Amino acid sequence: MTRKRQLALGAMMFFPAGEHISSWRHPRAEAAGLLDLNYYKRIVQTAERGKFDMFFYADELYVWDRFDSSVRHANSIRPEPFTLLSALAAVTQKIGLAATISTTYNEPYHIARKLGTLDHLSGGRAGWNVVTSQTDEEANNFGQEKHLYHAVRYERAREFIDATQGLWDSWEEDALVRDKESGVFADPAKLHYLNHKGDHxxxxGPLNVSRPPQGYPVLIQAGASEAGRELAAATAEVVFAPGGDLEEAKKLYADLKGRMAKYGRHPDELKILPGLMPIIGATEADAQARWETIRDLTPPRLGLDLLSHYLGRDVSGYPLDEPLPFVPEVEGFNQSQTMLRRLREMIVQDNPTLRELVKRANSAFSRAFVGTAVQIADRMEQWFEEGAADGFNIAFSHLPGNLDDFVDQVIPELQRRGLFREEYAGTTLRDHLDLARPANRYAAVRTP
Amino acid sequence: MTRKRQLALGAMMFFPAGEHISSWRHPRAEAAGLLDLNYYKRIVQTAERGKFDMFFYADELYVWDRFDSSVRHANSIRPEPFTLLSALAAVTQKIGLAATISTTYNEPYHIARKLGTLDHLSGGRAGWNVVTSQTDEEANNFGQEKHLYHAVRYERAREFIDATQGLWDSWEEDALVRDKESGVFADPAKLHYLNHKGDHxxxxGPLNVSRPPQGYPVLIQAGASEAGRELAAATAEVVFAPGGDLEEAKKLYADLKGRMAKYGRHPDELKILPGLMPIIGATEADAQARWETIRDLTPPRLGLDLLSHYLGRDVSGYPLDEPLPFVPEVEGFNQSQTMLRRLREMIVQDNPTLRELVKRANSAFSRAFVGTAVQIADRMEQWFEEGAADGFNIAFSHLPGNLDDFVDQVIPELQRRGLFREEYAGTTLRDHLDLARPANRYAAVRTP
Structure with missing residues (x-):
């Protein structure tokens, strides 16, 4: 009997108290533990109990302080990702551990080393979510006046990935001899120099960490712009796809997989995981009520300023009960073009009042699935079967409560349907995601 | 009864298998576990059992590949320090966790964040050893042709420390309100902007990590050049002082403490910890035999190349049984001037043959104390009482074996003499070292 194709599931965290911008206010959220190891330990151990492929922590490099409301009301505190993941590696056994790294404000040598070390210490469980960052505020924390232009960011990202993976190939698998008798620690013929010289x-090299257990830690991306899609088709092993309905998700899925052939890649080498925020109720009405509770947590001014942020333009002066008097232009926009495009579509299609647009913008990017555990599993199955998803990156409306509910109610339903593992079969993140281990580029050359 | 002044003790690691360049060959060294979490866990838990103030991991950012012998024979593999420390934070309760960060190849925002996060996750146990790096090979891994000049490195280091500490002050202690009812997460009046613009x-800012439990993680330095001493007197809380005899150590101790007043600091605000490699035997003869075993582990060619490295000049062509035909000049040397000065003194004073110089250079920087546990404790007590040390950074000739011996034999002897704690009295690294917690610069302004 061949096993049914299996869902891949990430347990995602952006705001540490939960996905929604005001999650920290939820009665079942823990707002005081955001830099406490025990808080994260409980979350990642619960995700491991749920047999998630990975814990996925999305990061940014600044305090969102563009508005008074954003400092006053939003949760601006977040641990440094790989410091966090490494501590979590010590208190888990199987779950993958992935987080965001900006290729715009880092150096390949440091990143190859951090990820390589985490992959070793965790026994092959590291993943990295490549982002190019989005804001001038981040640039200002790293000696720059302005954020790099969109196209340049993606060129730099591709070069960064290439250099980093090259550093992971510094040592062939059997380069370390460690023979105490002869005194030979390493075979110099199996040590390789990157000697990378590019535009950025x-x-x-070489790296002072031997080849990671996974060869390369798993490469994750989220960009959905044209440049982002090409980078993903060329290099990504997991794509996290936020927002959009089933039809949009199918289109993105087909588009990304379709672009891979020209890079010599098979569609199975990339797993596409739409983001999904499950709002789980005992009944559908109960779920809807929970969803309203979550949406109502956002102070009105914060919601308005969040919209201004996405638009790159202050809209707080416009009347709330009229439509915006302009349509935003995506071309040349230097924050997230994907988010702006989605907002533009809302405006062009429905011409909503500003008040309505605020409400929709505030939850449009998390893709809420609202219903009973069975209903949520139904929709996940549908997306999975109809070519919209290889799995999902699950975002939680509040933590740890919503994760507990998902693990206790939705995971067993997916397992009953044969769509999700009951136990981990392997030990590495590549094992969980059914991704092959990349060969060392230098060893491959020698053995034709 | 007032408690006797207490020794401060660091458990140091540079090469992961032990302090000596060929430690990995020792029968009781573990050469295969250098990227295995269980290896480090065993070491740091042993150090915690010994009540060490901290585990101290010294790092560098390259493979030492200047010579064929150095790749072939030396241990070039080392985990990224803060990835390692963070995992170790999860499996320990009290011991401080410190490691090296180069101010030459890093950004203050990333470092403030990593250290701030580690300090939070560990409950106030983080320390950082500020180095300026030493080699062109490191520069080549970070887009530079040449390593920065000595004086510029130190200017940059001072600016780096200042910016990093400023970022740690971003949030006042009580800035995070987290009131779910009102929706106020933070008080914007208690959030501060660094707005640092310097030469480097x-x-x-602000930092997206709230103020660390220790205020600032403990600041450690090792530079002993003129620039290094000034930087230490101005900023360091711990100085790690390698090499030299009792008289030299006393001079350095008096010199460093003497420089502090002009920076408005009290001598007790800086703890000076000479490096010390204990070679412990049941008898003195047994200890000497152990020491010979360790010295004999180094392949002759590696020893010669190590000397060439320290001198910044290839001496492999000179006759082994004659003195070198030149005296090295320290002025303008762009690696470690302290090491070169020590070699120069050996040459000027004793005019040794090259063979003898290799042997002495190969162990001169570790400062071996060879003897029984009682004899080693005697010498530590003498250094401590005679104004040469506030404690020691203990380097181990092989790991984990030599650490086990120190904890089982020397620590109890120090405890019997009332020189070292039997239990941790506090919970943070500052508590252990008896260092005050620095006030937030912004809060201090407001409450005169």
């Missing part, structure tokens, strides 16, 4: 980086 | 960095 010059990196000699 | 521009950093806006």
């Amino acid at each position: 980086f010059a990196v000699r | 960095f521009a950093v806006r």
